[in-house]
Amino acid sequence: MGLKRNVGLMEGLRYQGKGPMLTYILHRIGGLGIVLFVAxxxxxxxxxxxxxxxxxxIFINAIYEHWLFQIFIFFCxxxxxxxxxxxxxxDLWPVLIEYQREAIWLEWFVFLPIYGIALIVIIRGGLGG
Amino acid sequence: MKTNPRTAPQRGFHFDYLMWLFTRLSALAMYLLAIAAILAALLMSARQNMTVADLMRWAFMPNPNHVANTNIPDIEAWKGIFWQVMGILMLFFAGAHGLHGLLNVLEDYISRTWVRNFLRGLVLLVWVFMSAIGIYVILTS
Structure with a gap:
């Protein structure tokens, strides 16, 4: 397929997509992390x-049971x-796309407290209670 | 490099649209399966005998191995054909959703037609293989 974009990696990284772009890239990283973990x-x-x-x-078990991997995979x-x-x-109710910005804020309000609490628990367990 | 013009998207139902829809619907299905597993676990005395982390492990894959290390006194109710079917459903939705997502990401960075076709075949093979050993693990645990 003639898919030519003429955008280099560094230029791509400098793209200022702000909130929606950040969720897009984290969604990709998260998805790939889950595929890796589940496999x-x-x-x-x-x-x-x-x-x-x-x-x-047992060797593979030890990889994903490590607390550093747990921090990563729980984020994902x-x-x-x-x-x-x-x-x-x-996507299923496209009229709501108007509120995408608010939806992303709401998403972080839900995500951060849950992840923060889990992070404390995982790190305390990882450092030996 | 000779490049072919991209064909315009077809209207109506076709594979890419169906997979787009499947990705969304399978996400909802996985939410429902996880909620069902959590509710059932709470009814089966998870509140007294399981930590939140163990409950989450059970929610994402209702497999008796995931409750083996908890304080649940009788694990028999957590085994059986119902939970095996729930586990296989979760494996089907998660596997198809995840590997199609992987393919989506790969195809964003790959433009050669033969590589794309090769990867599609490879991902399909990986999906069949991982589903087979996943179902084997569910049925034997």
Whole structure:
């Protein structure tokens, strides 16, 4: 396909898309993070069940059970879920697109307290209670 | 590099539109499945015996392994065909939604037609493979 945009990476990073652009890019990162985690998790669960793969399963388990990975994956899952709900609502009821800016504010008001509390819990657990 | 002009989007129902719609509807379906799993867990004494983190693990994949480390006294109600079907439904929606999303992201950065077609085939194979071992794990746990 002739998809030529003539925009380099640095130029793309300097794009000032503000709020909506930030949610778009975080939605992508979050989605990719979840795909990575779920794929690892299914593989690890499968391997742990097999006699020939138990040690490989335990090794993969250790990756995503690490508290640093938990901080990352919980950000991915929570942001993707909340932002995804906004996208679903605004896409299925397009008259509401007028309130996209307010919807994004609302989204951060929901996201930040939940993520903040979870972050405290995860870090306390990670540093040994 | 020889470039082909992009064809104008078709009107009406076609694959890309159906997948666009599926992405939204599967998101709603996953919300409903998670809410159903949480409500059922609360009815099955999760309030006294489970932490919020364990409840979330159960919500995203209602698998008895996810309650094995909690204080739930009798795990039998958390097993069985109903929860296996719920788990397979969650796996289907999450897998199709996630891998189609992955394909969407990849195709934004790839313009060669043969690479795109190759990736579509590869992602389909990965989806079939991961669904197969996922269903195996659900049915054997």
């Amino acid at each position: 690892l998790h299914i593989l690890a669960s499968f391997l742990s069940n097999q006699a020939w793969g138990t040690s490989a399963g 899952a929570l942001f993707h879920a909340i932002n995804g709900l906004r996208i679903v609502i605004l």
